[in-house]
Amino acid sequence: MSSLSLLPDAIVAGLCTGSVYGLVALGYNITYNATGVFNLAQGDLVMVGLMLTWVAVSIFKLPYLVAFLGVVVIVSLISLVEERFVVRPFLVRREANIGWFISTLGFSIMIEAIALIWFGNHPIVPIPSFLPASGFSILGTLFVPRELLVLGALIVLSVGFEFFFKRTRLGLTMQATAEDRQAAGLRGVNPIRVGQIGFLLGGLIAGVAGFVVAPLVSTSISVGLSYSVKGFVALAIGGFGNLRAGVIAALLLGVAESVFTLFVGADYEIAVGLVILLVVLGLKPTGVSRSFAARQV
Amino acid sequence: MKIKYLRTSSVVALACVALVATACSSSKSSAGGNGIPSGPIKIGAIYSLSGSFAAFGPSQRATGQAAIDQINADGGISGHQVALDVKDDKSTPDGAVSAAQALVSDKVSMFAYFGTSPQTLQAGPVLNKAGIPAITLLTDATFEDGTKWPYIYNDYSDAKQGVYPYAPFLQSKGVTKVVSINDTTPGSATFSGYANAAVKAAGIDVVKSVSFDPTAVDLTTQVQQLKAAGTDWLLANNVVGFGPLYNALRATGWHPNILETTAAYYDSSGALGNFAPTTWAGCNVGVAPGKSLPANVTKVLAAATAKLGHMQPDLLVSVASAYDALLIYKYAVEKAGSTSGKDVVKVLDTIKNQSFSNPDWTFTFTPDNHLGWVASNNHICTVTPLDKYGTPTIVDAK
Numbered sequence: 001m002s003s004l005s006l007l008p009d010a011i012v013a014g015l016c017t018g019s020v021y022g023l024v025a026l027g028y029n030i031t032y033n034a035t036g037v038f039n040l041a042q043g044d045l046v047m048v049g050l051m052l053t054w055v056a057v058s059i060f061k062l063p064y065l066v067a068f069l070g071v072v073v074i075v076s077l078i079s080l081v082e083e084r085f086v087v088r089p090f091l092v093r094r095e096a097n098i099g100w101f102i103s104t105l106g107f108s109i110m111i112e113a114i115a116l117i118w119f120g121n122h123p124i125v126p127i128p129s130f131l132p133a134s135g136f137s138i139l140g141t142l143f144v145p146r147e148l149l150v151l152g153a154l155i156v157l158s159v160g161f162e163f164f165f166k167r168t169r170l171g172l173t174m175q176a177t178a179e180d181r182q183a184a185g186l187r188g189v190n191p192i193r194v195g196q197i198g199f200l201l202g203g204l205i206a207g208v209a210g211f212v213v214a215p216l217v218s219t220s221i222s223v224g225l226s227y228s229v230k231g232f233v234a235l236a237i238g239g240f241g242n243l244r245a246g247v248i249a250a251l252l253l254g255v256a257e258s259v260f261t262l263f264v265g266a267d268y269e270i271a272v273g274l275v276i277l278l279v280v281l282g283l284k285p286t287g288v289s290r291s292f293a294a295r296q297v
Numbered sequence: 298m299k300i301k302y303l304r305t306s307s308v309v310a311l312a313c314v315a316l317v318a319t320a321c322s323s324s325k326s327s328a329g330g331n332g333i334p335s336g337p338i339k340i341g342a343i344y345s346l347s348g349s350f351a352a353f354g355p356s357q358r359a360t361g362q363a364a365i366d367q368i369n370a371d372g373g374i375s376g377h378q379v380a381l382d383v384k385d386d387k388s389t390p391d392g393a394v395s396a397a398q399a400l401v402s403d404k405v406s407m408f409a410y411f412g413t414s415p416q417t418l419q420a421g422p423v424l425n426k427a428g429i430p431a432i433t434l435l436t437d438a439t440f441e442d443g444t445k446w447p448y449i450y451n452d453y454s455d456a457k458q459g460v461y462p463y464a465p466f467l468q469s470k471g472v473t474k475v476v477s478i479n480d481t482t483p484g485s486a487t488f489s490g491y492a493n494a495a496v497k498a499a500g501i502d503v504v505k506s507v508s509f510d511p512t513a514v515d516l517t518t519q520v521q522q523l524k525a526a527g528t529d530w531l532l533a534n535n536v537v538g539f540g541p542l543y544n545a546l547r548a549t550g551w552h553p554n555i556l557e558t559t560a561a562y563y564d565s566s567g568a569l570g571n572f573a574p575t576t577w578a579g580c581n582v583g584v585a586p587g588k589s590l591p592a593n594v595t596k597v598l599a600a601a602t603a604k605l606g607h608m609q610p611d612l613l614v615s616v617a618s619a620y621d622a623l624l625i626y627k628y629a630v631e632k633a634g635s636t637s638g639k640d641v642v643k644v645l646d647t648i649k650n651q652s653f654s655n656p657d658w659t660f661t662f663t664p665d666n667h668l669g670w671v672a673s674n675n676h677i678c679t680v681t682p683l684d685k686y687g688t689p690t691i692v693d694a695k
Binding site: 006009013017113116120124144146150217218221223227258261262265266267270 | 566
């Protein structure tokens with residue numbers, strides 16, 4: 001079997017890997033669109049969702065639907081705590097408005113440290129799934145249900161949030177608040193409430209991502225940082241704040257890595273995303289889609 | 298007046314000499330030789346208790362303390378109790394240097410462990426310069442040259458020795474060709490190089506090798522490449538990502554015989570399922586069918602497991618290296634009658650085909666070669682099931 005004949009399989013595998021990056025990028029964009037903050041703990045919130053899935057399914061033996069709801073609720077609440085104690089103190093002070101960069105990074109490190117204390121001393125164990133492990137073939141190309149679930153989750157969430165931000169009053173209000181908190185406040189919008197909703201939704205996405213990714217990666221607490229990095233690269237390629245572009249960039253990043261691994265090898269796979277990012281930023285510094293709006297004064 | 302002054306001075310000087318001599322002699326105990334200071338013998342250990350390698354530290358600390366307790370229960374070293382002085386390298390190179398310097402300041406007599414690779418590379422030179430013997434598990438060969446590193450000794454298998462049983466095992470199964478997979482971490486890439494070279498040297502063809510990024514969630518493309526190579530023997534030379542590997546094997550419907558690295562015990566062995574009967578790993582140490590470990594080794598295993606609060610797969614590796622390090626040091630100190638680094642290493646360099654905790658684990662050190670573990674100690678084991686202390690079963694026992 002030649003490498004070329006495996007190209008369709010590599011593309012499908014890359015789409016599934018890219019879906020994981022896409023869910024992280026989507027989470028970044030949701031909080032960014034609501035608050036103007038890049039939540040650098042987004043990848044670690046996915047890791048929390050993953051570990052909670054293991055606790056719910058393997059330890060407490062909860063039904064999958066109950067486990068799913070529990071994981072999403074808990075991760076969303078953790079994200080809300082982050083908004084209250086890690087992000088909001090910086091958003092309300094105009095003179096220190098990028099302090100969140102360090103504080104969200106600190107929150108991410110704190111999450112990893114706690115996960116290490118709780119789970120780090122245990123062997124990595126598999127996390128069961130309600131979907132079968134075996135794949136199926138269509139026209140000679142392999143599809144794996146557990147991985148298609150990640151792609152499906154990404155499509156549903158991106159379409160849903162695209163609609164939310166473009167067609168609902170709350171979504172438009174959130175974007176306006178991110179652009180200018182003071183102006184939004186003067187027009188009767190509560191920017192604190194908007195920030196809470198943004199982080200709640202970011203946590204919801206991380207919870208969903210953790211649940212669907214869990215059976216693919218086992219109880220590995222080291223995935224948080226790599227997901228944060230890959231999601232951020234996708235976001236930078238697509239352009240900050242554009243949900244659709246971020247998701248498409250993530251999928252392309254996954255495919256590019258997979259195809260590179262097939263034809264060249266995995267040794268320099270990590271460089272693929274960074275090379276694409278450099279090329280894109282060299283040609284268009286704001287990313288493929290984003291154009292900075294001039295602020296009216 | 299002058300004579301009286303000189304006489305008084307002489308008396309004072311003599312008194313000082315006598316006091317110094319008394320002080321010096323009182324700092325030496327008669328318990329086991331005049332080179333062993335009174336009080337407990339301090340043993341230093343640097344573990345990664347925080348940071349990226351923190352997953353390893355707690356089990357190593359539990360094992361180290363259990364081994365110390367066992368040595369004390371058996372009478373200590375030359376009648377002296379032994380105390381463990383632990384520092385955290387925070388999984389960073391500068392943390393490793395700080396921890397090593399702190400233990401040198403604490404005047405430890407020996408290092409039983411000095412960090413998880415790559416921190417060992419930073420801590421090693423500090424303690425070697427201090428002239429404090431270190432007997433420990435080291436997976437790379439950096440410190441094995443005794444002429445360059447006279448105070449550092451490796452009492453466990455290095456990565457190159459780990460592949461020793463691979464070719465004989467595969468030959469015993471009639472294997473003529475294999476495929477291999479590794480992840481792109483340095484440890485896995487290095488091990489894969491050793492493993493593939495060893496089986497090729499034995500006339501077994503490695504028909505296809507692929508690799509994967511440690512963060513990959515989908516390995517189906519790599520596994521399809523391997524499956525297409527037309528052999529049913531897979532060398533899994535990866536040290537992470539066993540879960541995604543088993544997922545990909547199931548997704549592609551391929552059920553090869555698998556020979557894995559020791560990391561397989563720690564990573565997703567619970568996902569083996571129906572692969573278990575045809576999966577083996579380079580375990581280095583295990584228990585042969587029908588045999589049992591010596592009572593003292595079992596006691597240390599049990600104590601370490603109790604300290605951890607759960608069964609840790611392949612914990613015997615930590616026990617083998619930590620307990621033997623202390624027993625080797627005990628032997629050297631008691632033979633030298635001294636804890637002085639120079640005296641101890643003189644004895645260590647004479648150890649030849651000697652066993653300490655287990656008659657099956659033999660050691661040979663020379664002034665040139667400080668890799669004391671003998672490659673023929675290494676074995677292939679089943680990955681599951683494990684016994685109640687996480688010890689695997691040897692399948693290639695002679």
